[in-house]
Amino acid sequence: MDDNSLKIGSNEMELVDFRIFKEENGEIYEGIYGINVSKVREIIKVPSLTELPGTPEFIEGIFDLREVVIPVVNLAKWMGIKEPENIHQSSRVIITEFNNVLIGFIVHDAKRIRRISWSNIEPATFISSASGLDGNKITGVTKIEDDNVLLILDLESVVQELGLYEPDTEIQVKSLEHFKGIAMVLDDSATARKIVTDALEKMGFDVIGAVDGEEGLNKLEELYKNYGDNLEEHLKIIISDVEMPKMDGFHFAAKAKEDVRFNQIPIVFNSSISDHFSENRGLDAGGEAYLVKFQAGEFYEQVARVVRAHMK
Known part of the structure; x- marks a missing residue:
């Protein structure tokens, strides 16, 4: 991303648009999600992973990226979504960094980068469990083309669930x-x-x-x-x-x-x-x-x- 592409005070953000597919009653549905580009290091093919015994099912394992060990989370499993068969042939891992923590997230497809005004993003107050998520795991929603809705995920909540990040609030x-x-x-x-x-x-x-x-x-x-x-x-x-x-x-x-x-x-x-x-x-x-x-x-x-x- 060009560092000058977003002007100061423009009230815009750039999102990586990615997809999670869900199989339900023999039908496949497409979920449209996003994450702030500022939190994305890179997007790669799913690497060979080392499993970690005793961890939650949605943690697929760890891998070494340029001498940094990174845990990888399967977003569909974390969201409680039933994945279609053979979906991982096209899957990607989004390598993110926030709160000074590196973590990878498996998604079914990474589409594009979108520039969206924050004024067009609404709080996720209406999200129901039918989406596979509760509103606390979504930071906002915005409409895109064809009246589709893009959900901006709160990936920080995954990091906290994993115990990889806890706010340091203690001081004398x-x-x-x-x-x-x-x-x-x-x-x-x-x-x-x-x-x-x-x-x-x-x-x-x-x-x-x-x-x-x-x-x-x-x-x-x-x-x-x-x-x-x-x-x-x-x-x-x-x-x-x-x-x-x-x-x-x-x-x-x-x-x-x-x-x-x-x-x-x-x-x-x-x-x-x-x-x-x-x-x-x-x-x-x-x-x-x-x-x-x-x-x-x-x-x-x-x-x-x-x-x-x-x-x-």
Whole structure:
């Protein structure tokens, strides 16, 4: 992917469009799914795998990719989908990296890269078990051609199910620097919002939450009505996720930095995307720091640094 292909603040993402086929009552159905390109290292043919005894059925095994051992998950099995026979002849493995973890996912076909506006992505509040997934395993849905629906999978939940990643939330409270004022947290994940909110409250902040960039801008407007030009004395920092339906974190930051009422409020990005391109985009969008979810020590250190710098 061309690193300049997505402009800062464009509110667009690029997705790898892949397919999972399901056999039901003798019929084969095609499921259309996506994952953010920023989380994809490469796509390869299914390699020779070494099985791991005692692991869940959906873990097909491990393999060595350039001296890195990578676990491989069969997405269809993880989703509880009955696969058609001989489907693995055309299958591929999507090698992903997020939260600084490498993991492979077997899919039945990898179609193309799509560029989609976050404004056209809706939260997956209506997903039923008929899809083979619950809504908690999908970060968003969007319509594509022929009135088809593409589901954006929450592959981080697989990593957590496997025990390959656990948020590091423990730190000695007595070692924390304490602050007064308001912190705003933007994240579409209730779990992630709670982790960040708890961390900020331990630092002494009063926390205001928002589920996406659009709501974040609305909350900024509400705060401005309350505090006017003194807002900066009260709102000390904004912690924003990157991937959010309706308006992503980069677009939110660009909007906030364009507005003279808000452009002095520091923004720190806190995302599962761990590639350098996204980190650079975050800094170019006006972020003071880009953190990968969630390492408590680094989080506290960077938030304290940013807030102190803006108190001078």
